Amino acid sequence: MRTDARVVTATNVDLQAMIDAKRFRADLYYRLNVFPIQVPPLRDRPEDIAPLVRHFARHYNLRMDRRVRKVPCATVEALIRHSWPGNIRELQNLIERAVIRSTGEYLDVPLDALDDGIGVSGGTGSNRTLEEAERAHILATLKGTKWVLAGPRGAAVRLGINRSTLQFRMKKLGIERPTVS
Numbered sequence: 001m002r003t004d005a006r007v008v009t010a011t012n013v014d015l016q017a018m019i020d021a022k023r024f025r026a027d028l029y030y031r032l033n034v035f036p037i038q039v040p041p042l043r044d045r046p047e048d049i050a051p052l053v054r055h056f057a058r059h060y061n062l063r064m065d066r067r068v069r070k071v072p073c074a075t076v077e078a079l080i081r082h083s084w085p086g087n088i089r090e091l092q093n094l095i096e097r098a099v100i101r102s103t104g105e106y107l108d109v110p111l112d113a114l115d116d117g118i119g120v121s122g123g124t125g126s127n128r129t130l131e132e133a134e135r136a137h138i139l140a141t142l143k144g145t146k147w148v149l150a151g152p153r154g155a156a157v158r159l160g161i162n163r164s165t166l167q168f169r170m171k172k173l174g175i176e177r178p179t180v181s
Contacts, residue, residue, distance in 0.1 A: 007032065012041075012087075042084040042091060049080050052088065056095035057107055068098075069105040082114050135173045138166070147177050 009032055018024035042048065053071055061068050084090055094113065102108040138159065145155045150163040159166060170176070 042087050043082075046080045049091070050076050052091055053079060053095055053107075056092050057099060060096050060099035064099060066099055066102065067105055068102045068107050071107045071109075075107065075109045075111065078111050078114060079109070131173065134169070135175065138169060138173065138175060142175070142177075 015024055015029050015033075019026045019029055042052075050071075053076065057068055057071065060066065079091070079094075086093075094109065095107075097113075098107050098109040101110065138155070141155045141158050142149075145153060145158065148154045149156055149166055151157070154163070156163040156166040161169075
């Protein structure tokens with residue numbers, strides 16, 4: 001049987017580099033690469049965040065029979081400052097959670113979920129140095145693991161490095177475990 005079909009694919013990796021590294025088939029790439037559309041990541045399109053929040057809020061309002069009507073300005077500003085490493089899916093999941101937890105007409109976005117150090121710019125925006133970003137990321141991971149360095153749920157595993165490497169980076173960056181008084 002003959003069919004006429006179109007395949008739409010998306011990826012966040014450089015397929016040409018994967019072909020060069022022999023990790024993706026060149027013939028498949030050329031079959032898929034008929035009409036490429038480049039969409040920049042959400043962090044590069046802050047003007048799209050507010051309309052997307054409204055869209056997802058309306059969608060989940062209808063789906064869950066909720067009555068969320070308003071999004072506080074402070075919430076939108078915090079969402080715009082976030083770097084969105086999970087792109088639009090991260091925003092969509094956050095808004096779904098927000099609609100679930102909202103009890104009134106205001107969208108109750110769990111902004112503390114953004115304060116994990118992964119996507120929030122620590123007040124200095126994109127001018128933050130690599131060392132500052134690394135320090136913030138390690139600190140956030142340590143807090144998330146309650147300062148457990150090793151083991152299957154330790155910070156080293158979450159960061160994808162050895163325990164000794166983590167200890168070295170902590171010493172270099174001046175990160176010390178807070179003392180409990």
